Amino acid sequence: MSAREDVLGRIRQALGETRAAVPEVVRDYRQEHPTTGPELLDLVVDRVEDYRATVLRCAPADVAATVRAALDQALGAGWAAGDVVVAPGLPQEWRPEGCDVDDDRPAVQLADRAASVTAVAVAIAETGTLVLDGSPACGRRALSLLPDCLVCVVTADQVVGGVPEGLARLDPLRPLTMVSGPSATSDIELERVEGVHGPRTLVVVLVQPPRVGG
Amino acid sequence: MTATVPPKAPTFLGLPTAPRGVGHLRGDQSFPDAARGALRDGQLRANLGHATSTIRGKRARVVAEVPDWEQLRAAGKALKAATMARLDEHLEELERQVTARGGVVHWARDANEANEIVTRLVLATGAPEVVKVKSMATQEIGLNEALEAAGLDVFETDLAELIVQLGEDQPSHILVPAIHKNRAEIREIFARTIPGVDPGLTDDPRRLAMAARQHLRERFLRARVAVSGANFAVAETGTLTVVESEGNGRMCLTLPETLITVMGIEKVVPTWRDLEVFLQLLPRSSTGERMNPYTSTWAGVTPGDGPQEFHLVLLDNGRTAVLADEVGREALHCIRCSACLNVCPVYERTGGHSYGSVYPGPIGAILSPQLTGVEDNASLPYASSLCGACFEVCPVAIDIPSILVHLRAEHVEAQEKPTAEGLAFTALARAMSNPRLWHLAQRAAGLGRLLSRGRPTLPNALPPPVSGWTRSRDLPTPPARTFVQQWTEEHGR
Structure with a gap:
């Protein structure tokens, strides 16, 4: 008998011939986070900053300039064009001048770059989580992993309240990376240290809708 | 990978458990023996x-x-x-x-x-x-x-x-x-x-x-x-x-x-x-x-x-052997968060190595013996004070204390020869269901005072089989007068 048949046979034996009914799963936990509007953006900012990441808010017209400011802050002004690589599908109007675009070069070559810039698929406010989904705007997984500084551009409509709302917006067939702050470890005396193998610096550029009224 | 293959492949409820001679589910020592060393390490x-x-x-x-x-x-x-x-x-x-x-x-x-x-x-x-x-x-x-x-x-x-x-x-x-x-x-x-x-x-x-x-x-x-x-x-x-x-x-x-x-x-x-x-x-x-x-x-x-x-x-x-046990199968719900280790008063003092398995702490005490068969990790279901803190923090509400008790029962029932503890409890059950025997036994227990030399607890170096109990527990010195004697004296009946 194959191992497959054996293991499945053991499970059937363990569960018995007359199987008990499948217990009901009651989902009476919160499906929607109560926070909305400007408070929702305040919440995501608060939660991302709590991980010791930086958040820069800007208007839709100022994304490229804000990304540049984020890079200046992280890399020091005067960074060279080749230091920064952006996701191939990042909207043109978000890209600061002089950035390299990721192509199908071997992924390990991205390790030489100082920073990368990507979009996100969803941002979950309650947990301060950005989700990248491997789409052209988010780039392949290595792009947000190897350079030591990651800049993510998040638009206000991408921000949801809680984990259930976030997962509902995602495609589980894509390779997803959920990012909550910079890489970190608590393995030494459970003291949190930011920055191990992933990017040590995380900057979020939050694009806010223009304010309505006064 | 031809490690020394043990002669007998253990099974549980007819289903094979994790084989011996490979992996890290069994320690070299029983939990109390391993813990004794750990407890001395300040x-x-x-x-x-x-x-x-x-x-x-x-x-x-x-x-x-x-x-x-x-x-x-x-x-x-x-x-x-x-x-x-x-x-x-x-x-x-x-x-x-x-x-x-x-x-x-x-x-x-x-x-x-x-x-x-x-x-x-x-x-x-x-x-x-x-x-x-x-x-x-x-x-x-x-x-x-x-x-x-x-x-x-x-x-x-x-x-x-x-x-x-x-x-x-x-x-x-x-x-x-x-x-x-x-x-x-x-x-x-x-x-x-x-x-x-x-x-x-x-x-x-x-x-x-x-x-x-x-x-x-x-x-x-x-x-x-x-x-x-x-x-x-x-x-x-x-x-x-x-x-x-x-x-x-x-x-x-x-x-x-x-x-x-x-x-x-x-x-x-x-x-x-x-x-x-x-x-x-x-x-x-x-x-x-x-x-x-x-x-x-x-x-x-x-x-x-x-x-x-x-x-x-x-x-x-x-x-699958764990799955076959209707009570114990809940151990398979574990999502490996380790919250139960962090709240466990036993784990906090003995550390993980004492459990002899890669799964230490309360969850390990119910998971390891089931994966290997209880006979190969017989001391682990006892590596707990049954305080229930693990159940309280478990994110999927595994009733660890109940499974510990279940496994203890299974271990006791699997003994072919009666143990000293088993005999003692049988005798206790008889004494407690008969008032005359009970009073006699209480008076007999009072003789234990002779061993105490005036201390509140009896020495833990008592001869076997009693030492099996006193090695890891304090046995209080029996009182000079039992409750019933005091009651009788004070209420004159």
Whole structure:
């Protein structure tokens, strides 16, 4: 008998011939986070900053300039064009001048770059989580992993309240990376240290809708 | 991998348990014997006390801010129970979905078979080394030893696993395997074992983490094969999930050409939506964070992104024997958060090594004996004061105390010859059901005062079989007068 048949046979034996009914799963936990509007953006900012990441808010017209400011802050002004690589599908109007675009070069070559810039698929406010989904705007997984500084551009409509709302917006067939702050470890005396193998610096550029009224 | 194969393959309820002679589910000593040594190690107790109290505080803070925590726990428990009730169907669906997306699914009856499969797959790539993501399943089966026996170099990449590997040590905690080491001890291990390490390395955790980053960076970039575990696998979509903090997991899951994931069969969940429960419960229970820094999910192979060859090894190794026990099967619901270790007064004092298994603490005390058969880990169901703190913090509400009692009963019933304890309790039951015998016995017990030499407890060096009881418990000196005698005197009846 194959191992497959054996293991499945053991499970059937363990569960018995007359199987008990499948217990009901009651989902009476919160499906929607109560926070909305400007408070929702305040919440995501608060939660991302709590991980010791930086958040820069800007208007839709100022994304490229804000990304540049984020890079200046992280890399020091005067960074060279080749230091920064952006996701191939990042909207043109978000890209600061002089950035390299990721192509199908071997992924390990991205390790030489100082920073990368990507979009996100969803941002979950309650947990301060950005989700990248491997789409052209988010780039392949290595792009947000190897350079030591990651800049993510998040638009206000991408921000949801809680984990259930976030997962509902995602495609589980894509390779997803959920990012909550910079890489970190608590393995030494459970003291949190930011920055191990992933990017040590995380900057979020939050694009806010223009304010309505006064 | 022809380790000394034991003569008898143990079974439970007719189903094979994890084989002897391979992996890390059985200790060399019983729990009380191993714990005695650990309790004398003041440094170990200080390290554990500091670490567990820190993490308890963090967990309590982030759990308290979730208004629907109890509803999430109940849903997590029900989801696991529902999955186990149709485990075969979910695994078949998972296999179909992973295969449809370019992955290859393998089935392993036990540790030996899983080790053989992974070794064969690695050797087929021609790579001389593998990088590993921290994984309980591969620790359980002793995969590193098997790969090394085949001439391969194995690099653990999680910081704590690296500390354990470089220190030629054993993990002592599910989440933080090097929890028993403090910063000075870790500095000493790094200075001694990492080639070319900065001689001025201090014991600042940040500096130590940077030393690990440097040490592993080049290995990640040249790695051709990675081995991982999985926290969850979604049957309906074939999506695998790894939850981590450092980014070493992402390195392993993204950069190599070949990825081999070893997963216990109980890690399957039916639907994508189910992760909305577990991704809330796990990080808060485990590291005490709202969300862990990185969670990676993937379904099969994605052209142009990540490994182009993906193997999933589904591991039994005693899990079906656990499933056969209607009370004990709840141990399979565990999502390996380690909250129960951190609150356990026994774990906090004895540390993880005393349990002799990669699964220490309260969950280990119910999981290890069931995976191996109770006779091979007979002391573990007793490694608890039954205080119930583990049940209270468990994110999927596993009733650990009840399962401990269940396993104790099973162990006692399996004894062929009556034990001294058994005889004593039989005699006690007789005495307690007969007033005359009871009063006589009480007066006889009063003679115990002669041994006390005026102290409040009897000496613990009593002769066997009584020593079996007094070695780890204080037996109070019997009072001069029993309650009934006092009552009679004072109320004159």
